Amino acid sequence: MSVQNAPVPLPLVGGKNSSLQHPLGPLTAAEISESARLIKGLWPSNTDIQFKSITLREPNKADLTPFLAAEHAGQPTPNIERRSFVVYYIRNTDKLHEAIVSLSLGKVESNLRLGPNIHSNTDGEEIIRVEQIALEDEGVKAEIAKLQLPEGTVIISDPWIYGSDGVNEGLFTDEKRMFQCFLYIRDPNNSSEADSNHYAMPLSISPVISAETMKVTRIDILPTGADHTIKEPSPYKVQPPNEYIPEAQTLRTDLKPLNVVQPEGASFQISNFSELGRTVTWQKWSFKVGFNIREGMVLYDVHYAGRPLFYRLSLSDMSIPYADPRHPFHKKAAFDLGDAGAGIMANNLQLGCDCLGSIHYLSAVLNDDKGEPLDMPNVICIHEQDNGIGWKHTNYRTGRAAVVRNRELVLQSIITVSNYEYILAFQFNQAGEVMYEVRATGILSTQPIDEGISVPWGTVVHPGVLASHHQHIFSLRVDPMIDGPANRVVFDEAHPMPRSDFNPHGVGYSVSQTPITTSGGYDLDFDANRTFKIQNAAVRNPVNGQPVAYKIHAPPFQKILADKDSFHFKRAEFADHNIYVTSYKDDELYAGGKYTNQSRGGTGVRSWADRKDNVLDDDIVVWVQFGINHVPRVEDFPVMPCEIIKVSFKPVNFFEKNPALDVPPSVQSFNKSVLTSANGEAAVGGAGGACCVKENSKL
Ligand SMILES: [Cu+2]
Known part of the structure; x- marks a missing residue:
């Protein structure tokens, strides 16, 4: 710099x-x-x-x-x-x-x-311009002409962040900021349909555009076989379309309405803490909601029943490295937050479409490339949802059940990253738990493959269409303040007791606890039931004297597969461990570093952890990684059913009993369910109003 x-x-x-x-x-x-x-x-x-x-x-x-x-x-x-x-x-x-x-x-x-080798995110205006430049270039047109496409065929250009490989040879340098465009066609038999799924018709021509000159600097021809061989573009065989839009389907006709009705409105209150900032209070929770161009939703100052839990929560980064080792696919590794921005890509959410029930929307103001304010309407929806039963017990002797529903508060934002969608949500429940949920959906990034070929780094999802395997690796930044600013991370492990006079049958097991004292990357171990907890050692639970804590439930995922010398690995500084713990430093917000576009590594959470700072009973930051190895299925095409990944933070010895005990019982007079006949027809009213309320309780 x-x-x-x-x-x-x-x-x-x-x-x-x-x-x-x-x-x-x-x-x-x-x-x-x-x-x-x-x-x-x-x-x-x-x-x-x-x-x-x-x-x-x-x-x-x-x-x-x-x-x-x-x-x-x-x-x-x-x-x-x-x-x-x-x-x-x-x-x-x-x-x-x-x-x-x-x-x-x-x-x-x-x-x-x-600089050098520091590049900024792209922006909406730039992407549109790059799309056009790729299609207007005479050299690109000459290559496309070799395909002998049907008259009137519409070409679509998908600009990709260029990526890094450390190559610095003439036109193949990655020193300068560039875009790699992948080209597709719309179904030539339906060319006027702007929402036709062009990802079902990929071309082998891939122009590279300089972000400085905004000109095509070279035209790559993609390998379409099972090896690195590049074939001169030749007449294109138009395959059948594969559309996702509803008018292209024969829609099923047996679905009846399911309306979420909240006759008295929602249970949350929302107020302004600034012109655009909002304070949300709901069921003992309170927190502030911000929104920025890079992270989208950010939560601050999260409290439950007046007790501090989190200073700041946000999705910090994501990396999507692809498996195809061949040029130019070897550079495909999207860092969608740093390369584009979860805020700027946020959808304008629509009532009755993206969230059900009584919805409150938050809008944001970001900037455009001229420095003008850019209105971003309805980027967050806030609503409640019923998530089944919260807790239940039936005394079999009396037949009396006590049961409550599990009501959740959801803050949802949806981002569209070219072909792909991420549905991102913070969720809160009445048992003092916070969840972060990612739903991966949208359309696979596709490339052409010769007919009759299969390769082990991707799945053929449609004739002539390969969807390469790729990993989605996310990093959630958690700045905790569990009952105060000085926290530690510990991990519990369950181990069998050795056989002894004390454990003569060999069945005993015990749970041990290990504090993390030094910043670094740490991993789950399911065979030991290793569980990470954020703890405040200075505050003890009056019931058992244990430190108050929140444990982290994160699903297992395969760490980044690209090798340690690869640019994918160097750049995704967070992708090699389930948990990173660092000491708090102002301005250390993004796990892959501040500038991810064509980054080279050396900045981000791995580097910060390498300081080997004390993280015991101090102001710490916990980085929770989670993700999926997406091995595409035919069923993921032409649009992918949501793949759901969820991280939870659950109180451990934080409360004196189940914090959801005071949730009112689930009763028919409140829920107003109706009986339904065997063929699904609704009957008005219904019995069972006293399902769990005893009229003559002794209490
Ligand atoms: Cu995927």
Whole structure:
């Protein structure tokens, strides 16, 4: 990193705008415009600046902690300077800058030129332009002509982040920021259907475009056999279409409505903590919701029944390395948050489509490439859902059942990353548990394959269509404050007791606990039932004297398969361990480093963990990795049924008993279920109103 202008540190003072804004409030439209104006003021007026992100520079924790404490106590809060973090290029150059703007003081505090080998995320305008450039290029047209496609065939271009391989040879250099476009056609027999699934008709021509010159720099021809052989494009055999849109299907006709009705509205309350920030309270939970261009949803200051649990929660990073070893597929490794951004890719969620029931939407304001505010309507939906039974017991002697439903609060955001979708949700329940759920869906990234061939690194999902195997590896950043800021991570393991006079039948087993003292990467061990817990050793449960804790339930996944010398491995610094524990440092937010596009590694959670810091009873950050090895199925095409992955945080010795005991019983007078006949016809009303309420309880 070279420094163009040295940063000027400024003292922390209250500014002119601070009384209007909360330090965690997402940047307002006015603040985005003001940030852009101040950055433009650094340069001659004819300079064309390409803004990549203009986002809140969150306050240092040392400043924010007393603010939040005062806020919770209802006392006057200290002034904290509002800052924005701005990433921009001088357009059509590699001159990447990151700047910190003091909005309170109306000045640019620091402005750094970054590089070499540091590249920023793409943006919506750039992607659209790259698509067009690929299709307008005469060389690309000449290659396409060799395919002798039917008259009127529509070509579709999917720009991909170029990736890194360390090659620096002429046109094959990865030193400069580039895009690799994969080309497809729409069904030539239905060319006017803009939503036709072009991924069923991949071409072997792949233009590479320079992000600086915005010109095609080379045209790759993709291997379509079982080896590295490249064949000259030849007349294309149009295969049958494979559409996902409903009008292309014969829809089943036996589905009856299932309406989620909340006649008295929802049980949550939502208020503004800033112009765009929201505080959510629901069933003893309270937290603040922010939204930014990179992470999308961010939760702050999560409390249950007034007890602090998490300072900050967000999806920090993801990596999707592909299995095909051949050029140019060997570079395919998407880091969708850092390369594009979960915020900027968020869907505009639609009532009655993406969430059911009584829905409250949150909208956001991000920035476009000109530095203008960009309205992002309905990027988060908040709603409740019934998730079956929460707990139940029947006393078989009396026949009396006690049962409660498991109501959940859901904050959901859906991102579209070109072909793929991720449905991302924080979920809270009445038993003090927090879940983070990812549903992977959308369309596989496909490539052409010759008929009659199969390969061990991918699945043929349609005639002539290969979907390569790939891993989805996510990193959830958890900044805990379990009953206070000083936490530790411990892991429990269950081991058989040795046979002895004490264990004469060889059946005993015991659970041991090991504290993690040093920052590093740690792994699950299912044979030992290894369970990681975030613990506050200074706060003891009055029932058993054990430290209060939250345990982490994360499903097993295969760690990154690319070898340790590969760029995929070096770049995805989080992808090699289930858990990373680091000491807290301001500005260490993204597990794969701040700039993932064509990154080279050396920054991210693996590097931070290598500091070997103390993480025992200190301010720590826990990075929870989870994912899937996606070996595509024919059933994943033309659109993939949701693959669900869920991480849970559950209280362990945190409460004095089941915290959901006070959930009102599940009764017919509340639930209003109806009897249904054997052929599914609804009958009005229904018996069983006293299913678990005893009229003459002795209590
Ligand atoms: Cu996948």
